Amino acid sequence: MSHIVLVVRLALRDLRRRRTEAALLLLAVLAATTTLTLGLVLRDAAADPYRSTRSATDGPDVVVVAVAGQAGDLAELGELAAASGVTEHSGPYPVIAGTLKASGRTSDVQAMGRDAAAAAVDQPEVTRGSWVSDGGVVLEAAFADSLGVGVSDPVTLGGRSFRVVGVAVTAAMPPYPGASCIVSAGCVNGAVPDDRDLPAGLLHNPGLVWLTRADARSLAPDRGSLSYVMNLKLADPDEAQAFVDRAGGAMTMQTWESILADATDLARDSQILLLIGAWLLGLLAVASLSVLVHGRMADQTRRIGLLKAVGGTPGLVAAVLLAEYLLVAVVAATAGLTIGALTAPLLTESGAGLVGSAGVASLTWSTIGLVTAVALGVAVVATAVPAWRAARSSTVGALADAARPPRRTGWLIGLSTWLPVPLLLALRVAARRPRRVVLGVASIAVTVSGLYVLLVLNAFLGGQPAAGAYTEAQVAVLRHVLLVWTVVLLCLAAVNAVVITWATAVDNRHASALARALGATPQAVTAALATAQVLPALLGAVLGVFPGGFLLFAAINAITGGDGDKVSLPPSWQLIVLVPATALVVAALTSVPAHLGGRRPVTATL
Known part of the structure; x- marks a missing residue:
């Protein structure tokens, strides 16, 4: 227990001494955990209004839907009402296809x-208003709003x-415009392509209305x-699908x-977008933490030597260093779960077609466990x-905190000697940490791939709701989802760029x-760090x-089952x-940390 207390105290003390770095760590993990939480709880939050x-x-x-002209089907309706497992029924109710004109607009119903x-x-x-009466019609709420x-x-x-x-x-049919065909x-x-016409009699995006039985029959x-x-x-109710499978027959049956x-199709689309965004942000968080950890290790070399000099074993030192990031990860996971649960209802408005509201989504233990595991996994x-x-x-060596010997590459040195001083220094800075360069390339590629997909989806939503796939309210919800993804992605990418520049400045402070000391100006050093x-x-x-963007969009299209040719x-x-x-x-973004790194006192550093 004393070792655990010691590790925690040392970790907390170092986090307090380096508040800016701790805040960057927290922000990187928080972005990923919040987006992941949104994706995981979104479906349940959207399902609550339907259950209400x-x-x-x-x-x-x-x-159950049956056609009147077929006597066998109508007789089967009576048999289904008395079938084993059925406790109550209503109907059969007559349904007729028609056209409704209102407010200068015409729609199939x-x-x-x-x-x-x-x-x-x-x-x-x-x-x-009130329920049906002679000469009166009741409209499904989402259809009326449209x-x-x-x-x-x-x-x-x-x-x-x-x-x-x-x-x-009603809960017997999805809200407009996704109503079932009865x-x-x-x-x-x-949407229907402009160059194609619907067959005669076929309804397009029909709404649902209720009349009295007499009025409905008079329209037929x-x-x-x-x-x-x-x-x-x-x-x-959980045996609904099994009941349908046993009943069989030519009639159309739909389970709850x-x-x-x-009814929650929109939430499913939002969930897929957020989950893919969460994994992209997770990759950026790993990249950001990797660079930040390496930078902090370079900055903590003397502290590591002091811990070992006073008796700390390598295991204890590693535990202290790891505990700092695990503590930040736990805080980020807790904050991400809270923010995600509170934000989910804003992205899952039930709309006019359902009663109730999404409210505060209840976090399941599986969601809490997965988000926490991802946060800790990223840190580890x-x-x-x-x-x-x-x-x-x-x-x-740690107490001496000597400069890291550079890698000597003959052709690179020969090439750099012909370049201006800022480019010469930039090329040699990049060559000292080739893996960090690869990490920087990968993080920018992930960010731009996400922006590529956002441009595609934004153009697609720009053609709605005229195309008929989404209503105006649904388009607004999806735009909010894209906005969340865009803001978080750009913020984390910005943090990543700043972190990489800061780590590079720390790692190259001696060089x-x-x-x-050999004549380079602070401006040249600053330009070299930024150019790198x-x-x-x-x-x-x-x-x-x-x-990157092309493959990411293809992956999203495959997961959602969409038709990429229409986008x-x-x-x-x-x-x-x-x-x-x-x-x-x-x-x-890199100019500020590069400027600060390029103006450190030469004598103190050397």
């Missing part, structure tokens, strides 16, 4: 005939005039144009789990090897001081555009501008 709607409306476990009395299963929850129609507004349905008497929500004519959801030209819907409540999946991966290597170093980061940034930006790539000018813009931003 299901509870408020006595939602069905199975929805599925009109369902209902009773004025409340049903035992699937009684839509009226959010405004049309901009409210209570008392006149509408035309099937050539007849009606008045909107209410707006309601008419015999058939439906198509989503003949009995064969009707279809019927029946809602079933089961003794065990599939309705839930369709970035810290374990350099910490153990530093702990195994010579005590006398820089010697160059200044800009050159890898240019290479990383090029690799981030191609193949246009960013304009060429954006990709061309992205490369030099990245180099300019890196130059601006």
Whole structure:
């Protein structure tokens, strides 16, 4: 126990002495853990409004659709209502395909005939106005919001005039525009290419409306144009899919789990984007921590020698160095879980199609464990090897804190002698730490790949909701997700660039001081440190555009099951501008730490 207390006290003391570096560590891990938490809790947070709607409306476990002209199917509805495992049912209710005109807009609809009395299963929850009555129509809430129609507004349905008497929500069907098809004519959801026409009678993105049974039947030209819907409540809702599999038949059946999946489709898209962003940020966090750890090890050489000189074993020294990063990782994981859970509802607005709100997402033990494990894993991966290597170093050498001998490369020295002093020094700075250069190239490539995908998705959302895949509210939610990803990605990339420059300045403090003693100006040293980061940034930006961005977008498209052919790539000018813009931003970010590193007193350093 005394050893543990000693390790913790030494780690906390070093963190207090180096607050800026500790803050950078915290920010790097916090970005990854927050985004990962958002992705993990987003689906559950979005599902809560559906469950609230299901509870408020006595939602069905199975929805069955049959065509009126087929006597066998109608007879099967009665048999299903009495089947084993069914505890309650409502319907069958007549449904007719039609066209609704309101506020100067026209939309296909599925009109369902209902009773004025409340049903035992699937009684839509009226959010405004009242329930169905003769000559009145009730609109599904998301559909009403899309049309901009409210209570008392006149509408035309099937050539007849009606008045909107209410707006309601239901758990028996996903909200508009993802409504299930319950008419015999058939439906198509989503965008339709401009060069193609829908077959006659096929509904496009139909909304759902409720009428009285009599009004619904009066809209049907003949009995064969009707279809019927029946809602079933089961003794065990979790057996809904098994019940459907046993029932078989030609009728269409949909379980409440599939309705839930369709109703939270937007959240699933957001979740995928955030999880991919979390892994990208995780890679950047590992890169940032690796560089920061190496820089701190170089800055802590004398302290490591002192710990070993007073009796600390290599294991104890390594534990002290590792504990600093594990403590920061635990704090970052806790903060990331809290921020992610509180932010998730802002990205999962239930919209008009569901009741309730996402609220504060409850964190499951699996989510807490995974986020904490990722945070600790990032810290261990970035810290374990350099910490153990530093702990195994010579005590006398650590106390002396001598300059690290440079690697002599004949052709590089010959090439650099023909360059201006800043480029000469920059080339030799980069050559001293080739692995750090590779890490810098990789981190910029990851960042630019993420920006490439963001440009693609932003262009895609710019064509919505006209294309029909998302409503305006859904586009706004997805734009918020992209904004979160963009801000966090850019912030962590900026931290990474600053950390790499700072670590390079610390690692080259003796070489820089010697160059200044031999006549190099502080401006030349500063320019060399900045240039040593800009050159890898240019290479990383090029690799981030191609193949990095192209491959990342292909991976996202494969995971989401989307059709990449329908998404246009960013304009060429954006990709061309992205490369030099990245180099300019890196130059601006690295100028401050490079300036501070290039102006350290020569005599004190030597």
